[in-house]
Amino acid sequence: MDYKQLIIRGISYSQTQSGAYALLLEHEESHIKLPVVIGNFEAQSISLGLEKDIHPPRPLTHDLFTKFIVSTHYELISVIIYQIVDGVFFSNINFKNKANEEELILDARTSDAVAMAVRFDAPIFTTQQVLNEAGILLELEDVSKEEQPFSETVQSEDNLKAVSMEELQKLLDEAVKEEDFDTALEIQEEIKRRKRKID
Numbered sequence: 662m663d664y665k666q667l668i669i670r671g672i673s674y675s676q677t678q679s680g681a682y683a684l685l686l687e688h689e690e691s692h693i694k695l696p697v698v699i700g701n702f703e704a705q706s707i708s709l710g711l712e713k714d715i716h717p718p719r720p721l722t723h724d725l726f727t728k729f730i731v732s733t734h735y736e737l738i739s740v741i742i743y744q745i746v747d748g749v750f751f752s753n754i755n756f757k758n759k760a761n762e763e764e765l766i767l768d769a770r771t772s773d774a775v776a777m778a779v780r781f782d783a784p785i786f787t788t789q790q791v792l793n794e795a796g797i798l799l800e801l802e803d804v805s806k807e808e809q810p811f812s813e814t815v816q817s818e819d820n821l822k823a824v825s826m827e828e829l830q831k832l833l834d835e836a837v838k839e840e841d842f843d844t845a846l847e848i849q850e851e852i853k854r855r856k857r858k859i860d
Contacts, residue, residue, distance in 0.1 A: 664786035693796035703772035710779035737781035821851040
């Protein structure tokens with residue numbers, strides 16, 4: 662089957678479901694976006710998996726499963742979002758054993774599959790049929806700014822701008838220690854913005 666590769670364009674608070682987030686995937690060639698509604702925990706886990714340099718003091722469920730996969734000599738090859746039924750996406754996670762090349766396919770919720778994929782830097786694919794059924798053509802000028810995970814308000818960003826780099830690092834360490842990942846991600850974004858200005 663001719664699968665279409667997707668990239669993660671961002672995570673934002675869902676405007677349609679309270680307490681939920683929207684994961685925005687995009688087919689780069691056609692620019693068709695695939696919005697997937699996910700829960701708060703999965704949104705945090707995907708964001709932390711993308712950040713790479715924020716490490717919670719205790720492993721999240723997806724981190725634990727990642728360690729288990731690696732310890733059994735498997736690797737995550739790809740994620741395929743193969744179907745949508747009544748607004749629910751169905752996905753497979755494809756694994757391969759490094760020792761004997763044995764392949765393993767597991768059914769998974771799309772949010773969990775993506776959370777695992779980002780930890781292995783594995784590609785995410787879908788079918789043309791899923792894109793036809795659920796995809797939207799949405800022009801976004803700068804998703805990286807507009808869809809920053811968990812940025813609550815402009816006011817909180819302004820507060821962070823007034824803090825020194827040293828204080829930001831202390832706040833980041835404290836937020837991670839207390840497992841307040843929403844705040845940790847906001848602080849991390851501010852640190853990255855300042856580093857980009859220096860470079």
